[in-house]
Each structure stands twice: as structure tokens, then as C-alpha cells.
Amino acid sequence: MLLPLPIPTAFTPLLAICGGLLIGAASALLWIGIGRIAGVSGIASGLIRPFEQPWQLAFTAGLLLPGLLARILGIAPHVYITTSFGLLIGGGLLVGIGSGLAGGCTSGHGICGMSRLSPRSLVATFSFMGIAFVVVFLTRGLGIL
Amino acid sequence: MKQLFIAFVSGFLFGAGLLISRMSDPAKVLNFLNIAEQWDPSLALVIAGALPLAAAGYVIARSMPRALDGSYFPSLPRGGISPRLVLGALIFGVGWALVGFCPGPALVALPVQPEPVAFFVLAMLLGLWAVRLFSAKPDHQAPPSDIARRDPETSAQKSR
Numbered sequence: 001m002l003l004p005l006p007i008p009t010a011f012t013p014l015l016a017i018c019g020g021l022l023i024g025a026a027s028a029l030l031w032i033g034i035g036r037i038a039g040v041s042g043i044a045s046g047l048i049r050p051f052e053q054p055w056q057l058a059f060t061a062g063l064l065l066p067g068l069l070a071r072i073l074g075i076a077p078h079v080y081i082t083t084s085f086g087l088l089i090g091g092g093l094l095v096g097i098g099s100g101l102a103g104g105c106t107s108g109h110g111i112c113g114m115s116r117l118s119p120r121s122l123v124a125t126f127s128f129m130g131i132a133f134v135v136v137f138l139t140r141g142l143g144i145l
Numbered sequence: 146m147k148q149l150f151i152a153f154v155s156g157f158l159f160g161a162g163l164l165i166s167r168m169s170d171p172a173k174v175l176n177f178l179n180i181a182e183q184w185d186p187s188l189a190l191v192i193a194g195a196l197p198l199a200a201a202g203y204v205i206a207r208s209m210p211r212a213l214d215g216s217y218f219p220s221l222p223r224g225g226i227s228p229r230l231v232l233g234a235l236i237f238g239v240g241w242a243l244v245g246f247c248p249g250p251a252l253v254a255l256p257v258q259p260e261p262v263a264f265f266v267l268a269m270l271l272g273l274w275a276v277r278l279f280s281a282k283p284d285h286q287a288p289p290s291d292i293a294r295r296d297p298e299t300s301a302q303k304s305r
Binding site (some may be wrong): 007066068123 | 148149150151152153154155156157158159160161162163164165166167168169170171172173175176178179180181182183185186187188189190191192193194195196197198199200201202203205206209211212213214216217218219221222225226229230231232233234235236237238239240241242243244245246247248249251252253254255256257258261262264265266267268269270271272273274275276277
């Protein structure tokens with residue numbers, strides 16, 4: 001294997017659905033409330049000029065808070081990172097450049113775009129999902145590599 | 146003020162959802178993407194839970210003349226399937242598959258484990274900003290005459 005397998009994780013259907021409902025509610029609230037798309041890559045890329053779109057700053061502050069609170073309370077779920085430092089940087093660059101070019105990521109295309117059946121979001125989501133399955137299979141799934 | 150409050154609450158709910166569903170853990174994402182071994186289908190249920198409510202938001206908004214804060218709903222792109230879109234999605238997918246982080250979960254995991262998540266987040270912001278700086282699309286200061294010449298791809302960049 002090219003890359004180490006992460007630790008096995010249990011299938012957590014109830015937590016997954018509850019979390020998903022919150023994410024869906026958050027996206028609906030942002031659209032109904034202020035007419036904006038809850039796309040994290042777009043919001044993060046707007047932070048380069050934080051005072052032009054202050055709502056992006058407010059959304060990001062809200063996004064960072066649950067992890068911070070959970071950590072202070074000592075109830076934060078584990079974040080297992082098995083990738084090397086170099087790969088963390090390389091992967092970050094690819095995620096940033098890719099979602100910048102595509103105009104969205106898992107949230108903007110995968111959740112918001114798919115939920116309104118936008119053809120370009122469907123194409124983007126199937127493209128990144130498809131290649132992600134292939135890359136993980138090649139780097140972590142194939143025992144011989 | 147209302148706009149900032151709504152955005153903050155939305156961000157908080159979004160982050161709480163990612164944390165509760167454990168999507169802030171790259172191991173869960175990589176185990177979803179690894180069908181060959183120790184498959185964990187949780188991520189599929191996160192999307193399944195999120196889509197109906199997000200869709201309901203768009204349906205409800207159709208009967209509203211304006212958003213709650215008084216702003217008009219922007220028209221969102223539907224078509225505009227370009228090589229740039231597909232290439233970008235493929236590059237994004239490779240990075241996602243190598244590390245197990247996409248932008249939302251990485252930001253949620255940042256305060257939980259600043260070291261080493263901060264390195265990923267900084268590299269990601271660098272990539273996002275590089276695209277923004279180097280693409281020849283008009284920015285916020287673009288004169289109105291430029292708006293008419295915008296291709297659908299460019300307006301898509303704005304709205305996400």
C-alpha cells in the first residue's frame with residue numbers, strides 16, 4: 001500500500017443522519033435567511049477580503065465554534081490524521097486549487113447544488129466522488145501496491 | 146446585523162453537524178472512500194440527511210419575495226459545465242482522497258487539533274486564493290460594464 005490505512009471506524013448511522021439534518025438545516029437557513037449558498041470553499045476564499053463580505057466572516061466564526069466548545073468541554077471526537085506532513089500540505093493545495101477552479105466543494109456542489117438539482121453541481125460531485133474512490137482504492141485499498 | 150447573526154447561526158449549525166456526524170475525522174471519510182477494506186458508509190447518510198432539508202430551503206424560498214434579512218435572492222447558475230469545472234472537481238477529489246479533509250470538516254477540526262490541521266488549512270487557503278488572484282475574472286470592484294460580459298462560470302464562482 002502506498003499510504004497507511006486509517007484506523008477502522010464504526011458505522012454510526014444515527015450520528016450521521018442527525019449531523020446531516022443539521023447541515024441541511026444550516027444550508028436552508030443561510031439561503032432563506034440571507035440568500036447565500038453555504039459553500040465552505042467559496043466562503044473561505046472570500047476571507048481574503050474579510051470586510052467586503054462580513055457575513056462570510058460570521059459564518060466562519062460559527063463554523064469554528066463547535067469544535068472549540070467541544071474541545072474546552074473535553075467531548076471533541078477524535079481527529080485521526082495518518083498522512084505525512086508533506087501530503088497534508090500537498091493535499092491542502094489540491095483541495096484549495098480544485099475547489100477554487102470548480103467553484104465549490106463538498107458543501108457548495110455536493111449539498112447545496114445537488115439539493116437544487118443543478119446539473120453543473122451534479123457533474124462536479126460525480127467527478128470528485130468518482131476520482132476520490134479511485135485514488136483511495138489505488139493508494140489504500142490495493143494491498144499489493 | 147441581522148445578516149451577520151443569521152450567517153453565524155448557520156455556520157454554527159453547519160459545524161455542529163459536521164462534528165456530530167464525525168465528518169471532522171479524516172479516518173471516517175477515508176474509510177467511506179475505501180470500499181475495498183473496512184468500509185464505513187456513514188458519509189452517505191450525512192448527505193442523505195442534509196439533502197432533503199437543504200432542498201426544502203430552496204422550495205420555501207421560492208414563495209418568498211426576499212430573504213429574511215431583506216436581500217434579494219441571487220440567480221444561481223445551473224448550466225455552464227466547462228472543462229474548468231470538471232478539472233477543478235477532479236483536482237479537488239484527488240486532494241480530498243489523499244488526506245480525507247475537504248474545506249468544511251478541515252475548518253471544524255482546526256480548533257480540535259490545531260497541529261497539524263492548521264497546515265492543511267493554510268495550504269488550502271493558499272490554493273483558493275491563488276485561483277482567485279490568478280484567474281482573469283472580474284472581482285468585486287468590476288465596473289458594471291464587465292458584468293454583462295461575465296461567462297456563467299464566473300458568476301458561479303461568486304455564488305458559491
